[in-house]
Amino acid sequence: MSDKNNQINPKKCIVFFDFDNTIATCDVFDNMLLLFSRDDRWVELEKRWKSGRIGSKTCMEGQLRGMDLEKKSLDAYLPKIKLDPYFKELYKFLQSKKVKTVVLSDNFDYILNQILKINRIKKLKVLANKLSFSRGKAITDYPFKNKDCQVCAHCKTKNLLDSSPKDATIIYVGDGASDICPAKRAHLVFAKDSLLKYFKDNKLEHTVFHNLKEVFNQLKRKLA
Numbered sequence: 001m002s003d004k005n006n007q008i009n010p011k012k013c014i015v016f017f018d019f020d021n022t023i024a025t026c027d028v029f030d031n032m033l034l035l036f037s038r039d040d041r042w043v044e045l046e047k048r049w050k051s052g053r054i055g056s057k058t059c060m061e062g063q064l065r066g067m068d069l070e071k072k073s074l075d076a077y078l079p080k081i082k083l084d085p086y087f088k089e090l091y092k093f094l095q096s097k098k099v100k101t102v103v104l105s106d107n108f109d110y111i112l113n114q115i116l117k118i119n120r121i122k123k124l125k126v127l128a129n130k131l132s133f134s135r136g137k138a139i140t141d142y143p144f145k146n147k148d149c150q151v152c153a154h155c156k157t158k159n160l161l162d163s164s165p166k167d168a169t170i171i172y173v174g175d176g177a178s179d180i181c182p183a184k185r186a187h188l189v190f191a192k193d194s195l196l197k198y199f200k201d202n203k204l205e206h207t208v209f210h211n212l213k214e215v216f217n218q219l220k221r222k223l224a
């Protein structure tokens with residue numbers, strides 16, 4: 001963990017990022033609903049998910065079934081996604097310090113990997129739900145579903161713990177409901193939106209961020 005001066009040893013540090021609304025400036029899947037859904041049935045699923053009546057796997061599967069999602073149209077849409085303007089710089093800094101960096105997302109790997117590739121971000125490990133295409137049609141799989149968890153499709157805590165060496169200082173950067181459990185296992189949490197609200201309401205230690213510049217500035221100091 002960190003010493004008296006609040007410094008963190010880069011060699012013993014691992015940083016986890018959420019993707020939607022954290023690395024990306026929007027929720028990519030939510031935008032896809034508007035673009036590719038055949039009708040507005042996704043709205044009801046979204047309501048049920050928000051109120052906790054269904055988990056995100058049931059929600060996403062239902063919403064995907066309601067989409068005309070073809071590889072071609074998805075590939076044409078993904079270059080429009082904007083990343084947080086400071087992510088690239090922050091990631092380069094972490095690479096220069098040899099800090100292990102992992103993306104934990106409840107979105108799909110194909111979508112994230114394409115967006116990262118378009119933005120020329122290389123060698124960033126992504127753990128997410130699986131999406132592939134066969135003859136242009138979408139096929140999904142959820143290898144990180146936890147049968148005891150009714151909330152997430154990718155239950156992030158297990159991957160966070162499995163990826164972190166025993167004595168590592170764990171840093172978590174995120175915004176949403178699926179970030180709450182994994183962030184509770186971290187030593188340093190950067191939070192916005194629902195994750196921030198949860199940490200505030202439960203009086204858990206955290207740092208507020210609005211964009212990744214604030215995370216970058218703090219980590220530059222702590223990992224100097």
Ligand SMILES: [Mg+2]
Binds near residue numbers: 018019022174175176
């Ligand atoms: Mg998010």
Ligand SMILES: [Zn+2]
Binds near residue numbers: 154
């Ligand atoms: Zn979960």
